[in-house]
Amino acid sequence: MLARAWAGTWPKVLAVAIVLLVWQIAIWTEFRPPWALASPADTFADLGRSLGDERFWLAVGITMQRAVLGFVLAAGVGLLLGLAVARVKVLRAALGSMITALQTMPSIAWFPLAVLLFGLTENAIMFVVILGATPSVANGVIAGVDYVPPLLLRAGRNIGAKGISLYRHVIAPASLPAIVAGLKQGWAFSWRSLMAGELLVGVANRPSVGTRLTVFRDLNDSAGLIATMIVILVIGLLVDVAFGSADQAIRRRWGITE
Amino acid sequence: MISIRNVSRTYGHGPGAVTALDRLSLEIEPGEFVCVVGASGCGKSTLLSLIAGLDTPTGGEITAGRNPALMFQEPALFPWLTVEKNVGLPLKLRKVPRAEREAKVAELLATVNLLEFARKRPHELSGGMRQRVALARTLALDSPVLLMDEPFGALDAMTRDLLHDELERIVQQRGLTVLFVTHNVREAARLGDRIVLLSSRPGRLKWQGRVDIPRPRRIDSPEVSSLAAEITDRLRDEVASHAR
Numbered sequence: 045m046l047a048r049a050w051a052g053t054w055p056k057v058l059a060v061a062i063v064l065l066v067w068q069i070a071i072w073t074e075f076r077p078p079w080a081l082a083s084p085a086d087t088f089a090d091l092g093r094s095l096g097d098e099r100f101w102l103a104v105g106i107t108m109q110r111a112v113l114g115f116v117l118a119a120g121v122g123l124l125l126g127l128a129v130a131r132v133k134v135l136r137a138a139l140g141s142m143i144t145a146l147q148t149m150p151s152i153a154w155f156p157l158a159v160l161l162f163g164l165t166e167n168a169i170m171f172v173v174i175l176g177a178t179p180s181v182a183n184g185v186i187a188g189v190d191y192v193p194p195l196l197l198r199a200g201r202n203i204g205a206k207g208i209s210l211y212r213h214v215i216a217p218a219s220l221p222a223i224v225a226g227l228k229q230g231w232a233f234s235w236r237s238l239m240a241g242e243l244l245v246g247v248a249n250r251p252s253v254g255t256r257l258t259v260f261r262d263l264n265d266s267a268g269l270i271a272t273m274i275v276i277l278v279i280g281l282l283v284d285v286a287f288g289s290a291d292q293a294i295r296r297r298w299g300i301t302e
Numbered sequence: 303m304i305s306i307r308n309v310s311r312t313y314g315h316g317p318g319a320v321t322a323l324d325r326l327s328l329e330i331e332p333g334e335f336v337c338v339v340g341a342s343g344c345g346k347s348t349l350l351s352l353i354a355g356l357d358t359p360t361g362g363e364i365t366a367g368r369n370p371a372l373m374f375q376e377p378a379l380f381p382w383l384t385v386e387k388n389v390g391l392p393l394k395l396r397k398v399p400r401a402e403r404e405a406k407v408a409e410l411l412a413t414v415n416l417l418e419f420a421r422k423r424p425h426e427l428s429g430g431m432r433q434r435v436a437l438a439r440t441l442a443l444d445s446p447v448l449l450m451d452e453p454f455g456a457l458d459a460m461t462r463d464l465l466h467d468e469l470e471r472i473v474q475q476r477g478l479t480v481l482f483v484t485h486n487v488r489e490a491a492r493l494g495d496r497i498v499l500l501s502s503r504p505g506r507l508k509w510q511g512r513v514d515i516p517r518p519r520r521i522d523s524p525e526v527s528s529l530a531a532e533i534t535d536r537l538r539d540e541v542a543s544h545a546r
Contacts, residue, residue: 196380202354
């Protein structure tokens with residue numbers, strides 16, 4: 045058991061060690077002055093201090109609040125939009141390709157307009173986070189509904205499912221894997237949009253992870269800056285792991301996994 | 303019980319149109335077990351879809367009573383549901399109360415000898431077991447008519463043999479009317495009270511005859527074998543006339 049866990053872990057540990065080593069070598073060669081590129085030791089010391097600092101947790105709290113709220117709203121809008129487009133032919137013709145076009149639009153390009161529309165406010169950030177994540181979720185739903193095996197639909201109809209009950213008992217569960225994939229991608233988009241938003245739109249008296257990045261750059265505090273980047277990376281990874289285990293659970297239930 | 307009068311089904315329009323069924327007429331008595339045999343492309347599956355109401359004929363008329371139950375070559379089970387929930391879904395959709403539903407599911411699973419697998423998921427079962435779950439789910443519809451589209455076509459011979467016995471027993475116990483589509487002539491001779499031969503492209507009634515071999519039958523009995531040989535000859539004529 046322990047040996048197997050180690051077999052899965054050591055490549056990751058090694059990869060992290062190599063990154064740290066390359067970083068440390070860059071420090072040893074004095075490639076950049078310490079205010080521009082802090083050493084791993086200084087960075088992790090800074091990170092350790094941050095973890096005991098309530099301002100750090102306030103900033104992380106505000107960022108996570110935005111991330112969760114934005115993602116939940118985007119998921120809701122995306123689910124409804126996806127279902128509507130998958131179901132209604134006219135909507136598909138009208139919006140199908142537009143959703144994909146919206147997805148290719150880098151969300152950071154929305155911020156200037158968002159600022160004009162909403163000012164330097166929470167709403168500006170939410171607007172772009174929702175715009176960033178909704179198309180992925182909607183596309184996941186559309187793909188899920190489109191690729192329900194026709195045989196399952198026939199079987200479902202024959203055993204008496206029609207209209208809403210066909211959606212509830214056949215189409216929705218059959219599209220679940222694609223929907224989860226859409227949600228996962230939607231999360232990645234909303235997290236990126238949020239970071240861009242927090243860098244560009246500093247809301248007064250609302251410290252956040254993004255504003256910390258701005259402040260550390262202004263103070264030439266590269267240790268704090270890199271420590272904050274590590275925090276962003278870790279949060280992203282943790283959420284990814286959560287989606288990954290949801291996906292795994294579905295696969296196990298369905299017997300798709302090996 | 304099932305009445306098919308002059309039924310046609312054409313797919314597409316103009317010169318590219320394909321006629322799957324051409325003015326087919328067939329009467330099936332209550333409690334009768336009819337096997338439909340034909341080469342591929344004879345519209346066998348189309349016929350079942352039409353009777354089940356999943357497709358509409360382009361001509362003619364079908365009456366088949368309330369909601370005929372349909373079973374496919376693949377089990378078509380819902381992978382997200384356990385065996386018992388798969389079997390219980392038709393009951394749930396009919397709003398049968400939970401307690402009654404559970405009793406009914408247990409009875410159906412006992413009928414197909416799968417009671418101890420109630421909590422398993424479809425992927426944990428063998429092909430034959432999955433097809434038995436599908437049969438139980440089909441029976442849960444409580445329909446007097448059972449439409450079967452090559453239901454044992456993907457199974458090995460041993461499993462198929464066992465399922466023939468099981469199906470025969472269930473059909474007799476419940477007095478079901480069965481329309482069983484197959485390309486396996488021996489299977490038709492083993493199971494049917496009557497055998498119907500369809501020609502292919504377009505599907506037309508080619509020949510039909512009663513099977514007078516007394517039950518219980520064995521698939522390897524001389525009577526079944528010689529009937530199968532006779533039908534195979536008729537089928538071969540049909541296929542050859544198309545190859546020419």
